[in-house]
Amino acid sequence: MAKDPTIEVNSNLTIPADELIWRYGPSGGPGGQHANKSNTRAELIFDIANSTVLSESQRAKLTDMFGPRLRVVADDSRSQMRNRQVAAERLAAKLAEALKPKRVRRPSKPGRGARERRLADKRKQSQRKANRRISYDD
Numbered sequence: 001m002a003k004d005p006t007i008e009v010n011s012n013l014t015i016p017a018d019e020l021i022w023r024y025g026p027s028g029g030p031g032g033q034h035a036n037k038s039n040t041r042a043e044l045i046f047d048i049a050n051s052t053v054l055s056e057s058q059r060a061k062l063t064d065m066f067g068p069r070l071r072v073v074a075d076d077s078r079s080q081m082r083n084r085q086v087a088a089e090r091l092a093a094k095l096a097e098a099l100k101p102k103r104v105r106r107p108s109k110p111g112r113g114a115r116e117r118r119l120a121d122k123r124k125q126s127q128r129k130a131n132r133r134i135s136y137d138d
Contacts, residue, residue, distance in 0.1 A: 007088050009095045015053060021045040022084070027075040041075035042083035044091050058099060065098050 007015045024039040048059060049068035062070070072094065074086035110118075 007092050009092050010099065013053065013058070013095070013099065015046065015051070015095075019047065019051055019053065021047070024080060027078075038078075038080070040078055040080045040083055041073065042080060042087045044072045044074075044084075044087040046070045046072075046091060046095075062095070062098055066094075070094065 005017050007020065009015060021044070023043040023045070025041045025043070026037075026039055027041045047069050048054065048062045048066060051059065054062065070091065072087050072091045074083040074090065076086055077083050
C-alpha cells in the first residue's frame with residue numbers, strides 16, 4: 001500500500017510523511033465479520049514537539065493548543081484507505097485552524113443612539129424609583 005507522501009496544511013506548511021505515525025485497528029460498533037477481521041480504523045499522530053518543519057512560534061502555538069502530540073482518529077468508513085484520507089484531512093484542518101492568525105479586537109465607542117437609549121433607560125428607572133418613595137410634603 002502506498003503511503004501518503006505529504007500532508008499540505010496551508011500554502012506555508014507541508015508535513016512530510018516521515019513525521020507522521022500511522023496506526024490501524026479494528027473499528028468499533030456493528031459490522032459483523034468484516035469489522036471483526038479488518039483493521040479499518042486509522043489513527044494519525046503528529047509529533048509537534050519534535051517536528052522539523054515547524055517554526056518555533058508555530059510549535060509554541062500548537063503545543064499550547066494540543067500538547068506535544070496531535071492525534072486524529074477516523075473510523076467513519078469500512079475502507080481503511082478512505083479512513084486514512086479522512087484522518088489526513090482532519091489533521092490538516094485542525095492544524096490550519098490553529099495556525100490561522102487571530103483577529104485582534106479593536107475597542108470601539110458606543111454610538112450616539114446607544115448612549116441616548118442608555119440615558120433614557122436611566123431616567124426611566126430613576127423616575128420609577130422616585131414614584132415608590134413616600135412623600136412627607138403633604
